[in-house]
Amino acid sequence: MSKPWSESEVAALRGYLKAGLNNKDICKEFPYRTPESVKRRIRRLKDTSYQGEAEEAVLLSVIEQLRKVGPVSHKLVGADVPVGRRELEVCIMDPHFGMRCARPDSDHTWSMDEAEETVMWAINRLVEQALQYGHTYSRVVFPFGNDFLHADNIAHTTTKGTDQPEMDSWHDAYKRGIKLAIRMVDTLKNVAPVKVYQIPGNHSVHSDFTMGLILDAYYHGDENVEVDCSSSPYKFHRFGKNLIGYEHGHSVSTIRLAALMANERPKDWAETSFREFHLGDQHRKGSSVPAALEEQGVSVEYHPGLTPPNYWHRVHSFNYQKRGAVAYVWHETMGQEARFTCNINQYTGKPME
Numbered sequence: 001m002s003k004p005w006s007e008s009e010v011a012a013l014r015g016y017l018k019a020g021l022n023n024k025d026i027c028k029e030f031p032y033r034t035p036e037s038v039k040r041r042i043r044r045l046k047d048t049s050y051q052g053e054a055e056e057a058v059l060l061s062v063i064e065q066l067r068k069v070g071p072v073s074h075k076l077v078g079a080d081v082p083v084g085r086r087e088l089e090v091c092i093m094d095p096h097f098g099m100r101c102a103r104p105d106s107d108h109t110w111s112m113d114e115a116e117e118t119v120m121w122a123i124n125r126l127v128e129q130a131l132q133y134g135h136t137y138s139r140v141v142f143p144f145g146n147d148f149l150h151a152d153n154i155a156h157t158t159t160k161g162t163d164q165p166e167m168d169s170w171h172d173a174y175k176r177g178i179k180l181a182i183r184m185v186d187t188l189k190n191v192a193p194v195k196v197y198q199i200p201g202n203h204s205v206h207s208d209f210t211m212g213l214i215l216d217a218y219y220h221g222d223e224n225v226e227v228d229c230s231s232s233p234y235k236f237h238r239f240g241k242n243l244i245g246y247e248h249g250h251s252v253s254t255i256r257l258a259a260l261m262a263n264e265r266p267k268d269w270a271e272t273s274f275r276e277f278h279l280g281d282q283h284r285k286g287s288s289v290p291a292a293l294e295e296q297g298v299s300v301e302y303h304p305g306l307t308p309p310n311y312w313h314r315v316h317s318f319n320y321q322k323r324g325a326v327a328y329v330w331h332e333t334m335g336q337e338a339r340f341t342c343n344i345n346q347y348t349g350k351p352m353e
């Protein structure tokens with residue numbers, strides 16, 4: 001086995017390739033290595049850079065095509081609503097699309113069909129409740145991501161490489177996931193113009209981020225949908241006296257969130273009175289340490305998920321948590337005014353209706 005290539009050797013190799021040297025001449029530059037070893041390294045370098053370039057070219061061409069085929073519409077919905085006043089925030093956390101569960105290793109069954117049906121039931125139910133509330137909304141705020149897909153790649157692992165054996169075909173989940181994301185946004189668009197914030201989770205950072213880019217491209221010509229798909233790990237939404245922070249909940253300790261908000265958004269912090277962080281990750285209201293908190297006037301809340309406890313949850317007895325989704329009504333000056341919840345019965349696995 002030959003000695004591993006050092007970074008400076010690889011850098012030199014890259015330089016020779018860039019300068020147009022042929023394989024034979026490059027081999028002469030590394031007299032202490034066999035020509036086979038040098039050629040193998042050259043092949044590897046070419047393969048990786050070719051693959052990277054090819055993937056980027058495919059993604060850019062898909063995004064370019066989407067920009068052309070997405071809907072073109074001018075601001076119609078909510079255009080007559082007085083500026084500000086009320087916004088509706090809809091939190092569908094941790095859909096884990098593509099996860100497949102069967103009983104009794106999991107509490108309930110879960111498939112892409114069931115996920116689509118459940119997610120759309122939740123969105124429609126929350127919208128119905130929001131409209132029954134009797135007010136109009138100037139905007140719908142929609143955090144998207146938060147483990148939208150269960151696994152991040154064809155090896156069925158999370159972004160950091162933890163195996164997710166319960167994942168269906170990643171390709172299929174990704175393609176169907178895009179359609180579902182568009183259905184969700186289209187439904188919310190019937191209420192008011194939608195602001196989407198892409199929030200990375202811990203299961204599917206790359207997949208959810210690129211889906212955010214696809215949503216951004218798809219709604220490029222639609223003045224009723226705006227997508228914030230920056231690569232920032234957390235995002236902030238300012239509305240009048242309200243400031244909402246989004247973070248998935250797995251990487252920042254809850255106790256740090258208040259100061260993080262103040263530092264990240266000093267001007268918004270100074271001009272607002274109502275500040276909250278809305279998190280996912282735990283698939284239930286509150287995490288164990290601490291259960292829920294308000295620190296320096298910033299309330300931090302973990303949100304329930306719609307997914308059933310899978311084998312991993314069941315094996316650790318992290319099951320029987322309340323499943324559901326939550327929406328909030330924010331008044332421009334008076335703060336959070338109402339909260340709607342739609343619930344799934346944790347014993348039957350069916351929507352409570």
Ligand SMILES: [Mn+2]
Nearest residue numbers: 094146147281
């Ligand atoms: Mn999750």
